[in-house]
Amino acid sequence: MKELRIRLEKAAANRDLLFFVCTVFAASFGFTLYETSFSNFAVQRIHIRPDQYGLLESLREVPGFLTAFVMGLLVFLSEPRLAGVALAVGGLGIAALSRAHSFPQLVLFSVIWSSGLHLWFTVSPSLTLKLARERAEGRRMGQISAIGSVAVLSGIALVRLLSRFAPYEALFIASGSCLLVAAFFSSFISNDLGTPDRPKMLFRRQYFLYYILVFLDGCRRQVFGTFAMFALVREFNTGLAQIANLRFLNTVAVIGAAPLAGLWIDRVGERRVLCFNYLVLSVLFLGYAFTPWVSVLYVLYFLDNVLFVFSMALTTYLKRIAPPEDVTPSLSMATTINHIAAVMVPLVGGYLWQAFGYRVPFLVGSGMVVLSLAAALQIKLPK
DSSP: OHHHHHHHHHHHHHHHHHHHHHHHHHHHHHHHHHHHHHHHHHHHTSOOOHHHHHHHHHHHTHHHHTHHHHHHHTTTSOHHHHHHHHHHHHHHHHHHGGGOOSHHHHHHHHHHHHHHHHHHHHHHHHHHHHTSOTTOHHHHHHHHHHHHHHHHHHHHHHHHHHTTTSOHHHHHHHHHHHHHHHHHHHTTSOGGGSOTTOOSOOOOGGGHHHHHHHHHHHHHHHHHHHHHHHHHHHTTOOOHHHHHHHHHHHHHHHHHHHHHHHHHHHHHOHHHHHHHHHHHHHHHHHHHHHOOOHHHHHHHHHHHHHHGGGGHHHHHHHHHHSOHHHHHHHHHHHHHHHHHHHHHHHHHHHHHHHHHOTHHHHHHHHHHHHHHHHHHTTOOOOO
C-alpha cells in the first residue's frame, strides 16, 4: 500500500508539472507577441512622447504595487486557481489593446492586463518552487525559465514572420488568446499544490535584506525594461523586424543560460552569483548611456537580457531563509516593494529623458546597480 501511495503521489506531481509547463509555455508565448510589438506600436501608431511613455509605464506598474493587497482579497483561492484568474484578466486586457487609438485608451487597457499578469508573475515562482525537490530549487527554476524562453523564441519568430503584413491589432488579439489558453491549462493543476490559507500580507524583519535587494532590482529592471527598447526605436529608428531579430538572439542565449545559471546558484550560492551579476550590469548601463553606435547598443541589450537569468537567485535566496509557509506571501510583498520603484522610476526617468536626453536614465540605472552590489555583499546564508 505504501508503495502504491508513493507511485500515485509521484504520478500526481508529474501531472501537475506537465500542466504547469503548458501554462508557462502558453503564457510566455502570448505575452511575447505583445511585448515584441508594443514599443513600435506606441511610437508609430500612438506617436507617444518619452514623458508619456514614462507615465504609461508608471501607471501600468500600479497594479504590481497593489499585488499583496489583491492577493489578500483573493485569499480564498489557491495559487493554481489564482493563476488562472490572473492569466484570464491579462489576456482580455491585451486583446483590448487592439481597440486602442489614443494615449488614454492605451493607459486604460495596459492597466487592465497589468492587473492580471502581475498576479501571475508573483504566483508563478511560488508554484515553481513547490514543484522542486529540496536543494534543487535553482535547477527547477532554470528548467522552467528555459521552457518559457523556448515559448518566447517561438513568439518572436512568429512576430518576425508576420512583421511585414500582420497589423499590430492582430498580434494583440493573438496574444490575449494565448493567455486565455494558459488560464485553461492552469485549471488542471491540483489545488493541493496551492496554499489557500496563506496570510494576506507578510513583512518580517529577518527578510529585510531580501526586500532591499528586490527594491533595487526593481529600479534597475524598470530603467532597462522601460527605456532600452524605447531608445532603440525612438532614437535609432529600429524597426519591428530588427527588434524581433534582436529578441530572438537574446532568447536563444537565455534558453542555454537559464539552466546553467540555476546550477551555478545551487553550487556557489546566491551571494557570489548576485555580486557577479551586478558588477557586470553596472558597466553595461554605462555603455548604454555613452555608446553612440547602434550595433554596440544591440550587443549591450543582448548581454543585459542574458544577465536577467541571474535574478532567479533572489527567489532561491528567499527560499533558503524562509519557511515554506512564508514564501508565497513574502513573494507578493516583495512584488509590492519592487513596484514602489516600478511606479516611480519610469515617471521620473521619462521626464529626465525629455529634459536632458536619453542617456540620463541609464546613468541613474548604473548607480542603482552599484547599490545592489553593495547590498548583495551583505548576504549571509544559513548553514
